[in-house]
Amino acid sequence: MAEYRQTEEGFRRLIAFSDAVVAIALTLLVLPLAEIPGEIRDSTSIGAVLRDHQPALVSFAVSFVVIWVLWRNHHRMMENFRAYDRTLFELHFLWLLTIVVLPFATALMDNIHIERANAVYIGVLAVSVLSLVAMTEWGARHPALLDDNADTGVWIAQRTGLASCVLLAVALAIAIAFPKVGVWPLVLLFFSGPLEQLLRRLRRAR
Template sequence: MAEPERDRGFERLVAFIDAMVAIAITLLVLPLVELTAEIDDYDSVNALLRENQAEVWAFLLSFAVIARLWFVQHDSVRHVVGYDRRLARLLLLWALTIVFLPFPTALVAETPDDSTTKLLYIGSMVLSTAILTLVEARLARHPGLTDGDDDADPVNGAANVAMLAAALVITLVVPATSYAPLLLLLAADPAARAWRRLRT
């Protein structure tokens, strides 16, 4: 039996969103590129890197975050063959959170301990993950938008949102923890599995 063909309009929408993600992830490296103009101010490249560890760390962390969010989004829509206006709006709103992320990333490099920086940075991740959870919920309620093989389940997304929100609260209430509470994300999958067992 032939698989349903993906709607051409949806293909264009996904390609457009992928292009935005690619641009956003490229923008992350621009502050590092600009550092090369200051190489004469340092004794060596090693010295430049040591002095700008915060910028390098912020780049690597945000690259990993955007890549992870893109993989989650990709997994969410891989079985989608059609779309409606609400799904399109959710995906575009998700893309907005990704395009915005280089801004708080730059702030993390300059003012990592500022509470507003933490709110913007981790808050962007919370919002992005929450939107993908809504996409999963939309597809679970409207399986006709998929090829029939989709196993859309918002539980994983909800667990990630909960862990990110908890990380945000902890880092704001206990500033000394810095961004370490983001490691709570490692508990998201076990939490989702535990929730599923409780429901069965």
């Protein structure tokens, strides 16, 4: 098998392609909302429209913020990389797959007749976060892929994500066991900060 080439141009293309996929996914989120005005036949107020379509609007807002946060974390992570290898390339494939699927998972949640759609949504989110954590850990174990500066050293020492994966696994279990809770189990992510601090202290103690 021919050696897998990694060039600076290839690295730039990987980042540009990732940004483009995220932008498209964000655009797809709003398409169902764009159809709402065309479905209205009787005279009504904007307040009534917003009230009648509140679930779809909330799903859009939540998913927009989720994808934005995922991209922001990816952006901050990749600021510490200067090159890539085959594993990092394939991990990007997994992460981008979750980004593309999120609008579909959001549409599933908008349909009240689909059971455990929230579990699908949380599951996709969990895989997305896990892939970002995997990229981070891969970079930490392969310094040749990273920028050689103090900021990158601080990033490696303070890298996070494991707590979010644990809490998402718990949220997914709750969503499967109690499908009517919606996406409320995601509230657990508010505890990711304190849990990360605890895990960081345990890591230092070892």
